[in-house]
Amino acid sequence: MSTATPAAAGRKEWIALCILCLPLMVVSMDVSILFFAAPAIADDLLPTATEQLWIFDVYGFILAGLLLTMGAVGDRIGRRRLLMIGSVGFALSSLLAAYAQTAETLILARAILGIAGSTLMPSTLALVRTMFQDPAQRMKAMAIWSAVMAGGVTIGPIIGGLLLDSFSWGSVFLINIPAMALLLIIAPFLLPESRSTAQSRVDVFSSILDLAAILPVTYGVKTLAEEGWAILPAALLAAGLLVGVLFVRRQWTLPNPLLDIRALMERRIGGSILVNFIAAFTLMASSLICTQFLQSVLGYSPFVASLWSVAPSIVVAAAAPIAGKLSQTCGRPRVMAGGFVLSAVGFGVLSQIRLEGFSPLVVLLIGAGLVAAGIVSVMTLVTDYVVGVAPADRAGAVGGLIETSNELGGAFGIAILGCVLAAVYRHAVTPFLPTELAPEAARAAGQTIAGASAAARLLPTEAAAQMMKASREAFITAMHATCIVSAVILLLATAVTVILLRDKKKAVSTAA
Numbered sequence: 001m002s003t004a005t006p007a008a009a010g011r012k013e014w015i016a017l018c019i020l021c022l023p024l025m026v027v028s029m030d031v032s033i034l035f036f037a038a039p040a041i042a043d044d045l046l047p048t049a050t051e052q053l054w055i056f057d058v059y060g061f062i063l064a065g066l067l068l069t070m071g072a073v074g075d076r077i078g079r080r081r082l083l084m085i086g087s088v089g090f091a092l093s094s095l096l097a098a099y100a101q102t103a104e105t106l107i108l109a110r111a112i113l114g115i116a117g118s119t120l121m122p123s124t125l126a127l128v129r130t131m132f133q134d135p136a137q138r139m140k141a142m143a144i145w146s147a148v149m150a151g152g153v154t155i156g157p158i159i160g161g162l163l164l165d166s167f168s169w170g171s172v173f174l175i176n177i178p179a180m181a182l183l184l185i186i187a188p189f190l191l192p193e194s195r196s197t198a199q200s201r202v203d204v205f206s207s208i209l210d211l212a213a214i215l216p217v218t219y220g221v222k223t224l225a226e227e228g229w230a231i232l233p234a235a236l237l238a239a240g241l242l243v244g245v246l247f248v249r250r251q252w253t254l255p256n257p258l259l260d261i262r263a264l265m266e267r268r269i270g271g272s273i274l275v276n277f278i279a280a281f282t283l284m285a286s287s288l289i290c291t292q293f294l295q296s297v298l299g300y301s302p303f304v305a306s307l308w309s310v311a312p313s314i315v316v317a318a319a320a321p322i323a324g325k326l327s328q329t330c331g332r333p334r335v336m337a338g339g340f341v342l343s344a345v346g347f348g349v350l351s352q353i354r355l356e357g358f359s360p361l362v363v364l365l366i367g368a369g370l371v372a373a374g375i376v377s378v379m380t381l382v383t384d385y386v387v388g389v390a391p392a393d394r395a396g397a398v399g400g401l402i403e404t405s406n407e408l409g410g411a412f413g414i415a416i417l418g419c420v421l422a423a424v425y426r427h428a429v430t431p432f433l434p435t436e437l438a439p440e441a442a443r444a445a446g447q448t449i450a451g452a453s454a455a456a457r458l459l460p461t462e463a464a465a466q467m468m469k470a471s472r473e474a475f476i477t478a479m480h481a482t483c484i485v486s487a488v489i490l491l492l493a494t495a496v497t498v499i500l501l502r503d504k505k506k507a508v509s510t511a512a
Helices: 011-032 038-045 049-077 079-098 103-131 135-164 176-190 204-227 231-253 261-265 267-297 302-309 313-330 332-350 360-389 392-432 439-447 449-456 461-501
Strands: none
Touching (some): 011 079, 011 135, 011 176, 038 103, 038 267, 038 449, 049 079, 049 204, 049 392, 103 392, 135 302, 135 313, 204 231, 204 392, 261 267, 267 302, 267 360, 267 392, 267 461, 313 360, 332 360, 332 461, 360 392, 392 439, 449 461
């Protein structure tokens, strides 16, 4: 019996994919573009350690909280239309962020950027799903999509470093505006419009519950991890979890829910989303550690540090297509598990960095390359599988679900592993802070290595050199601890992958 073969994509679809990569690149860049700007922001806005973490991760938290909603909105009003609306919002909020005068204003601007960004990412993934019906071509398109998203995280610091060598830190946001303007000009001509034929209503109350669950939970986890037990963050964490339960219960009763709980109960779909969350969790932590090490420990300028940070992307570019080919013979679960093991080895390599040992730069590049190659392999296979089994009418919602796990995992990675890094650093450096430091400077030096660099300028040359040596050694200690924690998480994820994603009905030689 013959079956209909999905139509192969033509030149127009591949050109349209290139256009879709533009907003995807910009949104993923904004997750990491501030890494090398941290010292300049610290000097200019004087954020506390908590404010600095919020500047980094509020974007990802808001993005994650709204992706499900925006994916459903795109299904209803049209994915291309939502993409263009979001592009306008992203450009305007980038302008606000570029000229922020206080840490609070920058945090607010980053939150608004997250709202605008939440319209862009599920739209791009849904459009890829509808443009590429042939499974083989869709696998290639998803590999490109995943590589661009990971590449944006890598390229973000490079562009940021290049801009910071000549301009103020606000320039890292202004770069978004011409990219969004170009998208708005080209999209109507090359991108097809697509929407769900069901035209179901978006449940506003579910959207509110979604956001009201994610924000308190993330704030509570981040604050408790950084500052220890306190009533307010614990209460907010509990409240967020309670709202999350209400959100899940409501999704069971809706005919067209924001989150299809029944689909998530299927072991391989739900397991794939969990695996994707863990992958994003550790990938963003690796980027944060490596960029701070290059700039604050090795002392490279933002531009030079950003150039070195791009070296691991050479390995990443080959990882996604290789993983796709291997999955056809070894099965997705085995390749994903292998990717996690490879990344755990990479973190093990990073934990061996010593300032007086073998070239720390070489060790850093090897370790970061292994981490990124393994994680990107996992994320590519997850995206292709989940999008491939999703109905076309729900492509935006499914895209929002995948991106929710990406962004929430990345934001939690920065928050939780960033807090591990900060806590170990603070414990290691505090005994070595000079007594002549003013209280404000001592507080900053004891919280971040960027703060120590700023405080060192207030000390005599010899005392400054001693404090910077102590702060670098403390950061190395904190980096080792964070890498070990990350490696353990990845090894546990290996077991989770094998258990949840195994296919009992098919031979292991078939893609699960």
